[in-house]
Amino acid sequence: MSVTFTWLGHSAFLFDIDGRKLLVDPFLTDNPLAAMNADEIEAEAILVSHAHGDHVGDTVAIAERTGAVVVCNFEMGNWFLNQGVENVAQGNPGGTYDGGFFKAKWTIAHHSSSFPDGTYGGQPNGFIITAGGKKMYFAGDTALFMDMQQIGAVRLDVAFLPIGDLFTMGIDDSIQATKWLNPQHVVPMHFNTWPPITQDVVTWADRIHRETSASPVVFDPGGSFTL
Numbered sequence: 001m002s003v004t005f006t007w008l009g010h011s012a013f014l015f016d017i018d019g020r021k022l023l024v025d026p027f028l029t030d031n032p033l034a035a036m037n038a039d040e041i042e043a044e045a046i047l048v049s050h051a052h053g054d055h056v057g058d059t060v061a062i063a064e065r066t067g068a069v070v071v072c073n074f075e076m077g078n079w080f081l082n083q084g085v086e087n088v089a090q091g092n093p094g095g096t097y098d099g100g101f102f103k104a105k106w107t108i109a110h111h112s113s114s115f116p117d118g119t120y121g122g123q124p125n126g127f128i129i130t131a132g133g134k135k136m137y138f139a140g141d142t143a144l145f146m147d148m149q150q151i152g153a154v155r156l157d158v159a160f161l162p163i164g165d166l167f168t169m170g171i172d173d174s175i176q177a178t179k180w181l182n183p184q185h186v187v188p189m190h191f192n193t194w195p196p197i198t199q200d201v202v203t204w205a206d207r208i209h210r211e212t213s214a215s216p217v218v219f220d221p222g223g224s225f226t227l
Contacts, residue, residue: 001132009033027057035222049140051121075122102131162190164197
C-alpha cells in the first residue's frame with residue numbers, strides 16, 4: 001500500500017492511503033494559505049486534534065457533505081454531535097480508533113482547547129497514525145514534552161511538527177523533538193499562516209539536516225510527498 005500526504009496549509013493534511021482519503025485538521029475557509037476549498041475535499045475520516053478554530057475549520061461542513069467519521073476527543077465529539085454531525089468516534093490519550101484502512105492512537109499534547117463559541121474542547125491531542133505499513137506522528141499544537149521519546153520508540157516513518165512558536169513549539173524545540181522522535185522524515189506545520197507565527201523554513205530545514213538524522217520535507221501548500 002502507498003501513503004501520500006498533501007499539505008493543505010497551516011496544519012491541514014490530506015492523506016491518500018491506497019486511494020482512500022484521511023483528512024486532518026481541515027482549516028481551509030479563512031486560511032490564507034489554503035491549497036483547496038472545503039467543497040473540493042473528499043474524505044472517509046477526519047482527525048481533529050483540538051477545538052481551536054484553525055484546526056476544527058471546515059470539519060462540520062465536510063463531514064455533513066461526505067459522511068466522513070470525525071475522530072476526536074470526548075468533549076469535542078459531543079460538540080460535533082450537537083452541530084449535527086452524525087458520524088463521530090470519540091476517544092482519549094492511549095486509546096486507538098480502528099478506521100479499517102488506518103488506525104489512529106490519541107497522544108497527549110501540551111496546549112489549550114476551546115471552540116470559537118467558548119465551549120470547552122477537552123484535552124488537546126496528537127495522533128500516531130498507522131496506515132499502509134507506515135507509522136506517522138501528527139503532533140497537533142503542542143509544546144515540547146519528554147514523552148516524545150516514548151512516541152519515537154515506535155520507529156516513525158514521519159513526524160509532523162509545529163514550528164511557528166508563540167502558540168506552539170518553535171524551531172529550537174522542534175529540533176529537540178525531532179531528536180527524541182527520531183523519524184525518517186519530518187514535516188513542518190503551523191507556521192507562516194499569519195505574521196505572529198512567521199518562520200524561516202529554509203533555516204529550519206538546514207538545521208534538521210545538520211543536527212538530526214531525519215530528512216526534512218518542505219513544500220508549498222498543495223505539495224505532496226509519498227512514503
